Amino acid sequence: MHSVELFELIVGMFLAVLVLRYAALRLRMPPAVALLLGGGALAFVPGLPTVELDPELVLVIFLPPLLMDGAWFTALAPFRRHLGGITSLAVGAVLFTAAVVAVAAKLILPELPWAACVALGAIVSPPDAVSARAVLQRVKLPRRLGTLLEGESLLNDATGLVLFRFAVAAAATGAFSLGEAVGSFAVLVGGGIAVGSAIGAAWVLLLRRLGDDQLMIAASVLVCWASYLAGEALHASGVIATVTAGLVCGWYQHVILTASVRIRALSFWQVMISLLEAAVFILIGLSLRGVIDRVGGFGVVLEDMAWSVAAIVAAMTLARFAWIFGSDAVLTFLHGAGWRGAEPLGPRAACVMSWAGMRGVVTLAVALSLPETIPGRDLMLVTAFAVILLTVLVQGMTLGLVIRLAGLREGERSRPSLDLFAAEVAMIKAQFAEVERKAYAADGSLLHPRLLDSYRRRATLSAEFLGSPEERAQSIAAHYDVILAAIAAGRAELVRLHRARQIDDETLHDLERDLDLEELIAIAAKG
Structure with a gap:
């Protein structure tokens, strides 16, 4: 041949x-x-x-x-x-x-x-x-x-x-x-x-x-x-x-x-x-x-x-x-x-x-x-x-x-010691502890107040959540459905601006990449 x-x-x-x-x-x-x-x-x-x-x-x-x-x-x-x-x-x-x-x-x-x-x-x-x-x-x-x-x-x-x-x-x-x-x-x-x-x-x-x-x-x-x-x-x-x-x-x-x-x-x-x-x-x-x-x-x-x-x-x-x-x-x-x-x-x-x-x-x-x-x-x-x-x-x-x-x-013995929710709480607590450590200058002044508030809010909400796994899943799905809809709206607006020649290809690709990463994160979190 x-x-x-x-x-x-x-x-x-x-x-x-x-x-x-x-x-x-x-x-x-x-x-x-x-x-x-x-x-x-x-x-x-x-x-x-x-x-x-x-x-x-x-x-x-x-x-x-x-x-x-x-x-x-x-x-x-x-x-x-x-x-x-x-x-x-x-x-x-x-x-x-x-x-x-x-x-x-x-x-x-x-x-x-x-x-x-x-x-x-x-x-x-x-x-x-x-x-x-x-x-x-x-x-x-x-x-x-x-x-x-x-x-x-x-x-x-x-x-x-x-x-x-x-x-x-x-x-x-x-x-x-x-x-x-x-x-x-x-x-x-x-x-x-x-x-x-x-x-x-x-x-x-x-x-x-x-x-x-x-x-x-x-x-x-x-x-x-x-x-x-x-x-x-x-x-x-x-x-x-x-x-x-x-x-x-x-x-x-x-x-x-x-x-x-x-x-x-x-x-x-x-x-x-x-x-x-x-x-x-x-x-x-x-x-x-x-x-x-x-x-x-x-x-x-x-x-x-x-x-x-x-x-x-x-x-x-x-x-x-x-x-x-x-x-x-x-x-x-x-x-x-x-x-x-x-x-x-x-x-x-x-x-x-x-x-x-x-x-x-x-x-x-x-x-x-x-x-x-x-x-x-x-x-x-x-x-x-x-x-x-x-x-x-x-x-x-x-x-x-x-x-x-x-x-x-699934047998109980094969399950991990921490479920997804508990592991997420532990992860967010570690993130908050690191942000809290670096949010202050040597003289004690606050350098990143908004970032500290954001991670404190995430850690508090995760630790205090009392709903059942089913209720949590529904809440997460509804939350990320809104995020995905917002991403779709932002993507449509980017395309409109590009087609109207108000932004160039480089700007489109840069912002589109950010939206793609945000969408992947939202889909993974929702799933």
């Missing part, structure tokens, strides 16, 4: 992304579903070239920023508190699912070598960070479940990728060492943590010295690829390195980034992540044609592979249910035996956790990287694609319904 044609295809793909996301919005369906179906339909449009994905390139382009986005905004305290549960899902559940899938594949296809069966299990076992984010953003989960699922999606790729590499090597050489595999996994994880910590620390030191907003934003964006590539280059886990760097950067960004950088960087980052997520799903759909052509067409898939694929998908799904419900039963026993550190999920939460196992780009990229000589390669490719389609379409579209039917409620 000519380079210009490739660029035209990329532009066309992003135009299709806009159309499909708009359609998903109007149809009230998850965008991932619309993008996956739309990409699959576009793959068979006559005249469009077959999309051949380079697995390594796909992982390098898409995985680091999407992992970084999840890690950057991960709440570190709940992550640490639930690290045992996250590890159980990211390591235990992946290995157990891979083992169950391998056994099922061997029973269905006895001629398939054990190493190839394990490789298939490694391909389909880890739920995908991109798919999980795309679906979980549209549902409301209790904090503990959200932390477990997000943490699992950040770390489980490392387990699946290590298992896959050893399975493929065993299929090629006929030799496998469990001790070597465990040792290699420990080195990859430990090395990834070390590399990610170093990259995160370097980012903190660098941003303390950069004085330019654009340079700070650029450094914050590039840190995801820097950590991933550094981890892979040093034979550590790029996934773990990226997640670790993201956790470090997310922890320190509150004291490193200025308000200007934070607002501008967040806007840029959200658009970039949105486009990357959309591109992932539409590329998965577009690659369908290549996979079908490679195995001989839909007829071959339906006649020779359908039942085998369905059985493997069922085994994969049931394995996740078995691991989560089994783990929860162990926690229930330990809790009943008096160990207060063991807090079971309960059957309803366990059901939701079991159903939230969407697969995506990692599964497809790993499947496409299979050597041509490995036995059962065609079946693995079709199975990988079927797993992605079924989990995103079926589980992704019904997860919200499952959550509603489960009737999950």
Whole structure:
């Protein structure tokens, strides 16, 4: 394909992304579903070239920023508190699912070598960070479940990728060492943590010295690829390195980034992540044609592979249910035996956790990287694609319904010690104390009387408010509705003055920026 044609295809793909996301919005369906179906339909449009994905390139382009986005905004305290549960899902559940899938594949296809069966299990076992984010953003989960699922999606790729590499090597050489595999996994994880910590620390030191907003934003964006590539280059886990760097950067960004950088960087980052997520799903759909052509067409898939694929998908799904419900039963026993550190999920939460196992780009990229000589390669490719389609379409579209039917409620233990109102009161008191300290000159004369009165009034009103949370919410909404209406009136007047040539473009942009910031603050406060 000519380079210009490739660029035209990329532009066309992003135009299709806009159309499909708009359609998903109007149809009230998850965008991932619309993008996956739309990409699959576009793959068979006559005249469009077959999309051949380079697995390594796909992982390098898409995985680091999407992992970084999840890690950057991960709440570190709940992550640490639930690290045992996250590890159980990211390591235990992946290995157990891979083992169950391998056994099922061997029973269905006895001629398939054990190493190839394990490789298939490694391909389909880890739920995908991109798919999980795309679906979980549209549902409301209790904090503990959200932390477990997000943490699992950040770390489980490392387990699946290590298992896959050893399975493929065993299929090629006929030799496998469990001790070597465990040792290699420990080195990859430990090395990834070390590399990610170093990259995160370097980012903190660098941003303390950069004085330019654009340079700070650029450094914050590039840190995801820097950590991933550094981890892979040093034979550590790029996934773990990226997640670790993201956790470090997310922890320190509150004291490193200025308000200007934070607002501008967040806007840029959200658009970039949105486009990357959309591109992932539409590329998965577009690659369908290549996979079908490679195995001989839909007829071959339906006649020779359908039942085998369905059985493997069922085994994969049931394995996740078995691991989560089994783990929860162990926690229930330990809790009943008096160990207060063991807090079971309960059957309803366990059901939701079991159903939230969407697969995506990692599964497809790993499947496409299979050597041509490995036995059962065609079946693995079709199975990988079927797993992605079924989990995103079926589980992704019904997860919200499952959550509603489960009737999950936020547990008291997972709530923070201060609610929003109490935290706001504490913040305003600290602001008032600082203004009061600087409002007077050395001789005791008052320098800033209006500023002092303003902060005193805010502190008094916040501390003395006695209404219920519902009454407070109504009062805040009415208050900021007036502010937003005033901002709209001011914006309309600015435009009128500019159109009448009474103010120039520079004045318009300067005052409009002030109104934009004021509007963002009002919308955030109202919400």
